[in-house]
Amino acid sequence: MPNLTDRQWLWLAAACYLAGFVIGTVALVRGRRHSRMAMFATLAVGYLFQTIGLGVRGRAVQGCPLGNTFELFQFTAWSSASLFLVIGATFRVSLLGYFTAMLAAVLTLVSLAIPEWDATARTHVFGANPWIEFHAALALFSYGVFGLLALTSAMFLLRNYSLKSKHVGGWFSFLPSILDLDHIGVRLLGAGVVLLTISLGLGAVYWVPHPATVDLVKVLSTIAVWLAYVVALALRLAGALPARRLAWACVVLFGAALLSLFAVNSSRHPPPPPAAAVSTP
């Protein structure tokens, strides 16, 4: 295996995801369906590189690479890609690979392009408790599920628009059926809620006896995201939230979930050194 740094592996992964996005875009512009095999292979290779990169990073920090915004974005992209490789192969959801490649490319490239996100002074955020590390990994994995849910929701909205506006030709014709997208969305929503609930439960076991050790903004923002998804799921199951509104909610909520990562990460930063100390050589 080439002796590359973690970031070099992650750049390679981002390039693969971007290649998948370009392949899909070119096919759509030409009015053709992209090769499912080519898309799957591109994402699989990107996923492999990203796994290696995160593994190298994990060994270096001796834990899950979830210590700063860069790593959180990378892990979310990795979770979405890993889910696609399972769901895409099983359910053969048309265009899901294209949208996954787009999401993964955006998350990985943006995080790589902003060096400040990876320049945070790392602390031992998980202490010596492996359950807390598992809690964090599971929470981020659930965000990956919600990322994929946002993609299928966006596809639902596009399909709904095409059917309502009676523009069903062109690349709209490659989208899956509206009912299939709705069913997949509800399943992903259920899976994401279950994973995040377990994650928060594990976190609460640690947090309740030691409330002073966890930043309140982090706790509140995470609970707000979890609660919003739970409410969306409950309303959907009760038949009180039509499929289109659920799709919009899932797209908006994923944006909110990504924003909450900043709150999660800011809680980990050690207090900045005094200004005088920084300027003193």
Place this chain on the structure above:
Amino acid sequence: MSDPATFFMLGASHHSAPLALRERFALTPEKIAALRARLGPAAGLRELAVLNTCNRVEFYGVAGAPGVLARLEGAFCALQGVAAEDFAAARRHAAGGDAIAHLLAVAAGLDSQMVGENEIFGQVKDAYAEASAGGTAGPVLHRVFQKVFQHAKHVRTHTGVAEGQVSVANVAVELALNIFGKLDGVRVLLLGAGEIGEKTAKAFQSRGAATLTVASRTAERATALAAGLGAAALPWELVPARLAAHDIVVGSTAAPAAVVTTAHAAAAIRARPAQPLFFIDLALPRDIEPAVAGLENVFLYNLDDLAKIAEANRAAREAEVARARTIVAEKAAQLWGQIGPRLAAAPQGAAGDSSIESLT
């Protein structure tokens, strides 16, 4: 008419013969067998396949001597009781690479009345299978037909000639697939007994719809149509209450005013919030209030909408024909480049020439 030892096509199609004439040209399987029997001993006709559909009667074969096609034409006219001049007026003939290009265009659906339709591909396959079973397909026909099937698939998958549905009924089915994904669990309600509604209902049945129910303002007509379609009949007055029990509602009545109101549709979708409802309004005046389209999770298409989509698909197919014909010309020239020289080198009347057999 044709050079000796060449691949030929002789026949008539909807391009050259009106329906009344095509009816007289149409062959039954028994007549095809009789024609083969008559032509069997004919000197110089080495191979023969007959493509007989509602739109064309065409003979493909290998002529190994002068006058073969005239004998074939004479035998066909005598068998069908058609005047030679009638056939001559509609006759189309091609030889060599042109004949291969024609067969390839036919198999790819480029020569069909409805460009891109795929039924013709199966019919060409049947013609080849019959020729093989009847012992009249030899090395040239084996080679030509097998390559034609391969190239026709290439044309259909690498161009847009077969994309999109071009009939109202099939467009409705395609839209239903865009909504429901598959039709095997879908319940269809047909309102009225209009012809286009019946065709659409049949299209849904043929694509595996779970149930079909018919309701008409005249109970007897509903019962009769339901019996004919193998469907259930629903009393007209129960229609509003039973809308929610169906996934697709096809309106095809001659009612003077809308029979499905926005209030009916809203009540139906409230009763099934997780399931979309697809209304297809084929009636004039319309059976379904246009405001129904504004409801959440409800999709409404009327006759104009479906016709526009069909027309757009048809135009898109036509736009792809030129590209498809370029591929056809290239592939036909390639194939004739392989077959032609060996066929020309074969001695006249040599049915089992080894250079030709090596083509297969």
